[in-house]
Amino acid sequence: MVNKKRAPRKTNEALNKAIFQATITLLNNEGYEAVTFSNVARLAKTGRPVLYRRWHSPFDLLLDAHNYFSEDEVDDYTNIDFSGSTMRENLIRILSHFNASPQFMRAFLFELGQNTSAVQKFSNQMHRQNLYLMERLLSQAQLDGEIKHTVTDDVKLLPFNLLQYQAMMTPNGMTPESVQTFAESVVDHIVVPAILAQQ
Incomplete structure (x- = not known):
């Protein structure tokens, strides 16, 4: 044998x-x-x-x-140094880190419609991460004298929600260039005015 x-x-x-x-x-x-x-x-x-x-x-x-292959990128994302740049520059910078494939966004959108516990957990995780980033960014803006007031969580999450919606509505996915262009437009015309309007 x-x-x-x-x-x-x-x-x-x-x-x-x-x-x-x-x-x-x-x-x-x-x-x-x-x-x-x-x-x-x-x-x-x-x-x-x-x-x-x-x-x-x-x-x-x-x-x-998804987390396994983006672990290093996420770690770099959450450790951004916001000093030395304006609030506008920092907002564009964090939005420009967005890098989800159209296939992943379609999966997320499908699960969102099913309202599963997994997608709720993922959404909560993203909300916590995004709030953490915005709190650090806005604290730096306060130190630099650009703003003197607190900002509501709805406005803090606004830039990420707008970008996520745009990504889900873009069938072939967003390129780094289109993300950059969208980030600049949203920050200039929506996000910064919304932050300043809360003074």
Whole structure:
């Protein structure tokens, strides 16, 4: 009897990467409807029970995959130094970091319509992160004497909500150039006037 060599088992890190890469590949190449546990397991060369044990739904898996590949970018995003720039420049700067694929935005929009716990959790996470950024940005603007008043949370979240809406309404996705152009227009014509109107 011939002993067949088994393929070496993946380490946890290697398995995670394979699963997350398979998830993003399916999303980008075939669309959100192709992101199923069965398809991901097949592409990642693992078993479906591995996925069922760890994720409640394909969207939960997609969120973890999205976070996995954008971890360094998000860390850089939340550690921006706002000193030395005007409030306008800083607003444009944080909005220009936006980098979600059209496929991910379509998945988010679909789940938003389903009002799932995963999308609520993701939205709350984004709101907390965006409020944190705006509070730091506006604190710097106060130190620099550009504003002397507090700003409501609705206005703090306004630039992110507008950009998210624009991204969801752009079928082929937003390029870095279109994000920059949109950010400048929104900041100049809507966000800065809304901030100053609260004085």
